[in-house]
Amino acid sequence: MNSTFNADLRVVKNVLLIFAAILGIMIIKTLSSLLIPLAFALFIGILVSPIISYLDKKKWPYTVSISLITILTLGFLFLIGLIVYDTGLQIVEQKDKLLTQIDDKFQEILEGLSFIPGVGSVQTEGIIDTLNNIISTEFLLNTSGVVASSVGAFTFNFILSAIYLVAVLGSIVRYEKYIAYLEGDDPEGKERLVRSFVEVKNSIVSYMKVKFFTSFCTGFCFGIISYAFGLDFSLFWGFLAFLLNFIPTVGSIAATIPPILLGLVQIDSSGTYTFFIILLVATQFIWGNVIEPMVMGSSVALNTVTVILGLVIWGYIWGVAGMLLSVPLIVLARVILSQIPDADMMVKLMGRSQLER
Structure with a gap:
């Protein structure tokens, strides 16, 4: 009787665990704008914790260590965004060259497939015009609302991640004290x-x-x-x-x-x-x-x-x-x-x- 009850209880626990997991996923997805920066901050904090521990052993002031690592980390993230932005500008500047190369390649491919009926009548101007409209400053201006929204979201996450990171770095090395506080006696x-x-x-x-x-x-x-x-x-x-x-x-x-x-x-x-x-x-x-x-x-x-x-x-x-x-x-x-x-x-x-x- 007890074994049957324990088996049923285990089944109920597993079902409740599955429902709890589904509910947790929904909550995490809903709060993504707040949790993603926190997750990145925790992740970065764990990665750089050996560096903080080393500087702590070398008697570096704790605030100096945290400030230095935070600045370097955020500078690296800013550098990533700068590289992507600069490459986008280069693509726009060289669009005429790229479009000419694409047109030449299309013509070469069509010539190679000319033995197929109907291929010779295919025109590439429409494709090139579409690409020309996409790779242009006018297109970027027309989509400025989306771009502004993306930039705003990135800026918000960047600032929030910086705040989280300072808090995480301030406690990551002394985690044993916090765990002792949580567990009590x-x-x-x-x-x-x-x-x-x-x-x-x-x-x-x-x-x-x-x-x-x-x-x-x-x-x-x-x-x-x-x-x-x-x-x-x-x-x-x-x-x-x-x-x-x-x-x-x-x-x-x-x-x-x-x-x-x-x-x-x-x-x-x-x-x-x-x-x-x-x-x-x-x-x-x-x-x-x-x-x-x-x-x-x-x-x-x-x-x-x-x-x-x-x-x-x-x-x-x-x-x-x-x-x-x-x-x-x-x-x-x-x-x-x-x-x-x-x-x-x-x-x-x-x-x-x-x-x-």
Whole structure:
């Protein structure tokens, strides 16, 4: 009788846990404008915590350390926006050259397909006119409302992230004191929370070290390859590959498409273009599928299915920001679930915990 009751109780708990997860997703999605900056601030705070600890050991004033790291972090984020903006201006300035190359390539393709009935009557003027309207200052002015809204949202998130980051950096190194305050006189609870926090921190830092290294090498190779084949904006394609490779799985694909499309227009020889594609794909494969797993080892023990599902779920909740933060957020979710006795099966399906190694 008791075993049947316990089994029924476990089923009820699991159902309630699923409903609680759905409700939590809805709340997180609704409050995304406030939670995304906080998530980025926590993420950055965990990443730079070793630097703060080092400066603290060197007897640097705590306020100086926090101010320096905050300025450098926000400066890096501002630099990213500046590079994207400058590249957009360059594309607008060189639109005539790009449109001429696109028109020539279309004409070449149509000539090659002239044996197909009706292909000879296809006109490219409409396509070129459409592209000319898109790549123009007039189009940007007409969409100024959307641009202003995007800039306003970015500015709001930037300022909010800065405020969150200062608060996070002010407490990230002294986390044991805050945990002791939360747990009160419960030493076991304090030890459990400290171990959980250390697991999250170590997993995220280890993951980001490897991801930064492989993404930087991939972006560097992309930039060199694009420059060697004479593509315009080669520096930007390398920078774009560096950023997008932080998004698991789909990021590497998205980073490869723009230079391949531009190469179709700017590379004349079909053999050279094929070699160009092979080099880009091989670069992504070697760094992302060979070197990264080898260097990563078991520092982030998440299986592939978990990573893909997390990418889809967090992408739905928070868009691109959720995709960028999907792996750290999955690690955090796994640690939280590991504190729930009836969620052991779900934790094992997600991957091994560092504490189990």
